[in-house]
Amino acid sequence: MKGTYPLGTTLVRGELASQFGMSTVPVAEALARLEAEGLVENRPRVGTIVRVPTPAEIRGQWVVREALEVQAARMFALRANSEERAKLWRLAEEFDLEQERLSGQADADPEALFEHRCRHMHLHLQVAESAGLPELRKAIEMNHVLLFPWMHNRKLYGGTPMPSRWHRDLVEVLCRGNAEEAAEAMRRHVNDRLEVLMRNLEAFLTINLDRMGRVLSGKAVRP
Numbered sequence: 001m002k003g004t005y006p007l008g009t010t011l012v013r014g015e016l017a018s019q020f021g022m023s024t025v026p027v028a029e030a031l032a033r034l035e036a037e038g039l040v041e042n043r044p045r046v047g048t049i050v051r052v053p054t055p056a057e058i059r060g061q062w063v064v065r066e067a068l069e070v071q072a073a074r075m076f077a078l079r080a081n082s083e084e085r086a087k088l089w090r091l092a093e094e095f096d097l098e099q100e101r102l103s104g105q106a107d108a109d110p111e112a113l114f115e116h117r118c119r120h121m122h123l124h125l126q127v128a129e130s131a132g133l134p135e136l137r138k139a140i141e142m143n144h145v146l147l148f149p150w151m152h153n154r155k156l157y158g159g160t161p162m163p164s165r166w167h168r169d170l171v172e173v174l175c176r177g178n179a180e181e182a183a184e185a186m187r188r189h190v191n192d193r194l195e196v197l198m199r200n201l202e203a204f205l206t207i208n209l210d211r212m213g214r215v216l217s218g219k220a221v222r223p
Contacts, residue, residue, distance in 0.1 A: 001114070001145070001148045001149060002110070002114050003149065005050045006050065007050050007051070007052045007053075007149070007204075008049055008050060008052050009049060009050045010046060010047060010048070010049050011031065011040060011047070011048045011049065011050065012047065013027050013028055013031065013047075013048075031048050035048070037142070037145060037146060038051060038146050039051055039145075039146065039149065050149075052205075053150060053201070055198055055201055055202060055205075058147075058150060058197065058198065058201060059194075059198070061143065061146060061147055062147075062190070062191070062194055064143055065140075065143050065144075065147065065190055066187060066190050066191065068128075068136065068139055068140045068143060069124060069127070069128075069140060069186050069190050070183045070186050070187050070190070071136065071183075072124075072127045072128035072131055072133065072136055072137075072140060072186070073127060073174055073182040073183050073185065073186035074179045074180070074182055074183040074186075075128075075131035075132075075133055075136075075179075076088075076127045076128070076130055076131040076174050076182065077174055077175075077176070077177050077178060077179045077181070077182035077183075078131075078177070078179050079130075079131045079132055080130040080131060080174075080175075084130035085130075085174075085175045087126070087130070088123070088126055088127065088130060088171050088174070088175070089168070089171050089172075089175065091119075091122070091123045091126060091167075091171075092123060092167035092168045092170070092171040093168055094119075095116075095119055095120060095123055095167050096164065096165055096166060096167050096168050098116055098119070099116070099162055099166070100164055102116055103162070117148070121141070121144045121148070123167060124140060124144065125137055125140055125141055125144070127174065127186075128140050150197065150201070162193075166189075166192075169185075170185055170186065170189045173185035174186070
């Protein structure tokens with residue numbers, strides 16, 4: 001999720017076991033879990049690699065994200081109490097202000113960026129949590145974890161600054177209590193930068209076509 005292992009990187013069990021000071025058994029179990037979650041994949045003659053998404057796969061996951069988060073926004077507008085609305089507003093304000101600060105730093109600390117991106121995910125999870133829907137929250141979390149390496153990859157999703165009040169404007173609508181307005185605001189928010197991501201992904205895959213081809217054909221590429 002931090003991008004330590006870029007898309008297409010070959011993950012060697014023995015090397016990972018040595019790096020983390022453990023046997024290959026828990027490493028194999030971890031890789032199996034990551035594969036089940038869609039973050040890595042096994043390729044014949046290659047082994048385990050960090051999964052390289054196709055444009056169609058990203059669009060498909062975005063459809064899932066929209067469906068989940070729009071419903072969460074609708075239910076938040078109907079169910080959230082005043083304390084929960086105030087909490088979401090505080091999270092949105094803190095995130096937006098931190099986003100402004102970090103966007104002005106060309107060499108922002110990677111750990112700080114990672115924590116900031118985790119707070120972004122937490123903010124979106126809070127919408128479903130405040131609506132009292134733990135199952136929906138879990139589904140949104142799984143979707144965000146899958147999208148995380150793509151959505152927060154600066155080469156894919158960066159380049160253009162986010163609006164200064166991006167999340168405060170969203171939460172302001174959610175807190176009004178109108179379910180349909182909340183749903184539409186979340187739909188616009190979720191899809192706002194999708195086309196930027198798609199254009200950058202296609203350019204990324206084109207530039208890295210040779211490298212990706214060698215990975216997927218069995219000529220492993222190391223980190």
